[in-house]
Amino acid sequence: MPSTLELRRLIETAFLPTPCICTVDQGKTLTIQLMDADTRQEQLTVTGIDPQGLRSIRAIALLVAEIKEELRLNARATDESADT
Secondary structure, eight states, rough: OOOHHHHHHHHHHTTTTEEEEEEEESSSEEEEEEOOOTTTEEEEEEEOOOOOOOOOOHHHHHHHHHHHHHHHHHHHHHHHHHHH
């Protein structure tokens, strides 16, 4: 399993160019916060991620893919509501 520092670096890098902050709280869970690149406003925050489930690069890649899909769906829903 990657160290916490390496895990944070891998996750934050995976979301580039979207600004991402990955933190580990005292309960030993990860929080991933994604911001708009232009405004720096929060776009999505995912909390309560168990780092024990991220023992491989494949597991990390799957998590990143799931979060990117959620971010895409949120952006689409926001665009659709702005059009109405």
